[in-house]
Amino acid sequence: MADDLFSKKGYAGVTLREIADEVGMRQASLYYYVPKGKEQLFIEVMKRTYARHREGLERAIGEAGSDLTQRLQAIAAWLLSQPPVDYIRVIFSDVSTLDPQQAEWLVYYANSSLVEPIQTIIEDAKRAGIVTSLDAEVAANGLIMMLEGLHNVPSTYTKHSRLQLADMLIDMVLNGWVKR
Amino acid sequence: MADDLFSKKGYAGVTLREIADEVGMRQASLYYYVPKGKEQLFIEVMKRTYARHREGLERAIGEAGSDLTQRLQAIAAWLLSQPPVDYIRVIFSDVSTLDPQQAEWLVYYANSSLVEPIQTIIEDAKRAGIVTSLDAEVAANGLIMMLEGLHNVPSTYTKHSRLQLADMLIDMVLNGWVKR
């Protein structure tokens, strides 16, 4: 899929030929579906990607039951099962020709699709008296950053799988580093 | 600086002309300093970047005294004062023409420059009995991922500054989300 290419190699790193090859088309044929070219294709791919993430996250959380730890592990499993989203970087830094207004909208869309579902379950846990009073949005963002960062860990580089690493990170975040 | 460009826009996203402009040169003049072209320039820029990070991290830690929280805050301040490193992504995903052996070496160099200084202070804290038994390498990586992710938060997007966000994340990581 094209989103895989974009998130792996960045906007500038992907050519329309690569994408066309992947779909089994010629490069020029893409312009039938995306008359305005590469940039339009990128935007639509990102929109689809974020929509898929919201869906996937909410489904994963729903299937995980009501336990916070299990919910976070389900979130991690989902994020690791998908190509890295690199959630804002790509939008802001890579596509310099992108219309600023559209860039801002994409950022908002990315945030609501990825952060909100996680933020919600943290607020649930706060309301249930399970977690301390913390900023749920900041917490959700932090978690996403950590988990997305796992995509950058070469699988040969550690003795643990990415999912094991995710579980360790979740445990750290829930219980804290500090001994008491 | 060129490292700013590379870390912001990725290898493919940066042109030699941009870099030359920034240095106040013509594109062709770069070949006097980097006869082997863009790839050589990239590698040398990354090496310098990582070396600067090791230095900066160790200095920040040293100046912060022995308190763990203050040390972590100093680390955050340093990382946020620098352009995002995007620590492994750039190397693995962007430069497809890069010699695999050199890529692997760069990854190792990045790891030892960024992770090791932080890993060390976590192990110090473990030895001092301050933090629980956790995997210091995983913890250090997780912290870096969270803090580096802050570069992606548009400053207009939150009511807190990046440094405040960093302090909140550090507090969360140290004390944990879970109430007890």
Next chain:
DNA sequence: GTCTATATTTCGATAGAC
């Protein structure tokens, strides 16, 4: 709808004057 062919632009790299 998808193709071939090609125009246009951009980029990395080289040659040679100064």
Next chain:
DNA sequence: GTCTATCGAAATATAGAC
């Protein structure tokens, strides 16, 4: 050392046949 000039390759985009 830095420049101008330019080449060749690659990428985006367009035109038009089928």
